[in-house]
Amino acid sequence: MTGPVLRPITAGVVCALVGFTSSFVVILTGLAAVGATASQAASGLLAVSVTMGAGSILLAAWTRIPITVAWSTPGAALLAATGMVSGGWPAAVGAFLLTGVLIVLTGLISRLGALISAIxxxxxxxxxxxxxxxLCLGPVTGLARDPLAVAPVVIVWLLALRFWPRWASPLAFCAAAVVIAVHLVRTGTSIRTDQFLPQISLTAPHLTFGAVIGIALPLYLVTMASxxxxxxxxxxxxxxxxxxxRSMLVTGAGTVLGAPAGGHAINLAAISAAxxxxxxxxxxxxxxxxxSVTSGLVVIxxxxxxxxxxxxxxxxxxxxxxxxxGLALMSTLAGSLTAALAAPENHLPAVLxxxxxASGVAVAGVSAAFWALVVGLVVRAVLGRPKENLPAGATR
Structure with a gap:
C-alpha cells in the first residue's frame, strides 16, 4: 500500500530535480546575455522557479489534473542567442512583461491561439x-579552450546518456560542480557565502522597439510553439x-509577476510533463x-x-x-532538426x-530569430504549399 501512495510524490520529486538541474544553467546564461548582472540573473532564476512552482501547485490543485508548469528553456536559449538589445536589461525586463501579457491574451482570445497553431x-x-x-557549440569550443576542465563534463554526460539517459544533464552539472570545486581549491579563490541567500533584484520595465521585436515577440512565439x-x-x-x-491565464500572469524580478517566461511543461x-x-x-503539486514545492x-x-x-x-x-540542449536540438526536416517538401524553407x-545577425535592431520566422514563412509562401497532403490527423 505504501508504494502506490508514495509514487506520485516520488515522481514529483524526480520531475523537479531533473527539470531544474537539466537547464538552470541555460536560464542564467540567457539572462546574462541580455544584460543581467550576476545578482539580477540569480533573481531571475529565483523568480521563474517560484512562479513555475506556484503555477504547478495552483493548476494541479485547481483541476485535479497533473499539469506541470516549467520555465521556457527554448526562450532562455533565444535570449542567449539574441544578446543585449537597445535599452539594456530594463528593456529586456519590459519584453518579459509584454510576453506575459501576450500569453494572458492568448488565453482570453482564442484567435491568438489559433494563429500560433497555424505556424x-x-x-x-x-x-x-x-x-x-x-549554444550547442559550447561543448566543442569548451574542449578546444580548456580540455582538462570540459572533458570530464562531456565524458560523464556521455556515459550517463548510455546508462541513465534521464539523468544525463543533471549528472553533467554535478561533474561541472566537481570541476569548479577543484578549480577553486587550486586557485585559492574565495567564495562569497552572503550571495547564497535568496535575493530579489527588482528592475523597472522599459520597452524599446528593439526589445519588442527582438525579444518579446520571438520569446512569445518560441514559448507558445515549442x-x-x-x-x-x-x-x-x-x-x-x-x-x-486557465493554463494560459496562470502561466501568463506568472510571467507578468516574475518579470520585474528578472523572470523571462513560464509555460506548460512538454517533455518533463510525462x-x-x-x-x-x-x-x-x-x-x-x-x-505536480510535489514538483512545484520542490522547484520552489x-x-x-x-x-x-x-x-x-x-x-x-x-x-x-x-x-x-550546450549538452543540456543537445536532445532538444536533435528533436527540432528531425521535426523540421521530416517532410522533404519543407526542406528548403526549413533550412533557410x-x-x-543560427546566423545570430540582427538587422535594424531586430534579432535573427524574428527574421528567421519571416524568411521561412515567405519562402514557404513563394514555393507554395506542398502538393501532397499529409494523412489525416498528422501534423507538419
Whole structure:
C-alpha cells in the first residue's frame, strides 16, 4: 500500500530535480546575455522557479489534473542567442512583461491561439534549432579552450546518456560542480557565502522597439510553439485534456509577476510533463495531480538556492558552463532538426529558417530569430504549399 501512495510524490520529486538541474544553467546564461548582472540573473532564476512552482501547485490543485508548469528553456536559449538589445536589461525586463501579457491574451482570445497553431511546425522547429545551434557549440569550443576542465563534463554526460539517459544533464552539472570545486581549491579563490541567500533584484520595465521585436515577440512565439502547444499534445497523449484558458491565464500572469524580478517566461511543461502525468506517478490516475503539486514545492525550494547556483556559474573555469548548457540542449536540438526536416517538401524553407536563426545577425535592431520566422514563412509562401497532403490527423 505504501508504494502506490508514495509514487506520485516520488515522481514529483524526480520531475523537479531533473527539470531544474537539466537547464538552470541555460536560464542564467540567457539572462546574462541580455544584460543581467550576476545578482539580477540569480533573481531571475529565483523568480521563474517560484512562479513555475506556484503555477504547478495552483493548476494541479485547481483541476485535479497533473499539469506541470516549467520555465521556457527554448526562450532562455533565444535570449542567449539574441544578446543585449537597445535599452539594456530594463528593456529586456519590459519584453518579459509584454510576453506575459501576450500569453494572458492568448488565453482570453482564442484567435491568438489559433494563429500560433497555424505556424507550420517545420518552420517553428527550424527556428528553434537555429536558436539552439550556437549554444550547442559550447561543448566543442569548451574542449578546444580548456580540455582538462570540459572533458570530464562531456565524458560523464556521455556515459550517463548510455546508462541513465534521464539523468544525463543533471549528472553533467554535478561533474561541472566537481570541476569548479577543484578549480577553486587550486586557485585559492574565495567564495562569497552572503550571495547564497535568496535575493530579489527588482528592475523597472522599459520597452524599446528593439526589445519588442527582438525579444518579446520571438520569446512569445518560441514559448507558445515549442512549449505550450506541445505540452497540451503530450498531456493529451497521456489521456488528459488540459484546460487551455486557465493554463494560459496562470502561466501568463506568472510571467507578468516574475518579470520585474528578472523572470523571462513560464509555460506548460512538454517533455518533463510525462514524468508527473505518466505511469511512473502511480497506477491511480486520479492521484497523479499530487506529483505536480510535489514538483512545484520542490522547484520552489530549489529556487531559493538560486544565489548559490549563480555563484557556481560565476566562479566556473572558462568554457565549463557553456559546455553544460550546450549538452543540456543537445536532445532538444536533435528533436527540432528531425521535426523540421521530416517532410522533404519543407526542406528548403526549413533550412533557410535554420541558417537565418543560427546566423545570430540582427538587422535594424531586430534579432535573427524574428527574421528567421519571416524568411521561412515567405519562402514557404513563394514555393507554395506542398502538393501532397499529409494523412489525416498528422501534423507538419
Amino acid at each position: 507550420p511546425g517545420a518552420i517553428a522547429q527550424a527556428m528553434l534549432a537555429g536558436i539552439l545551434f550556437q 512549449q505550450n502547444v506541445p505540452g497540451v499534445a503530450v498531456m493529451k497523449s497521456l489521456g488528459y485534456q488540459v484546460p487551455w484558458r 514524468l508527473a502525468a505518466g505511469p511512473e506517478a502511480g497506477p491511480d490516475r486520479s492521484r497523479r495531480w499530487i506529483a 525550494g530549489l529556487g531559493l538556492a538560486a544565489g548559490a547556483f549563480g555563484q557556481l556559474v560565476v566562479l566556473a573555469p572558462a568554457g565549463v558552463i557553456a559546455a553544460v548548457a 529558417t535554420f541558417v537565418t536563426a
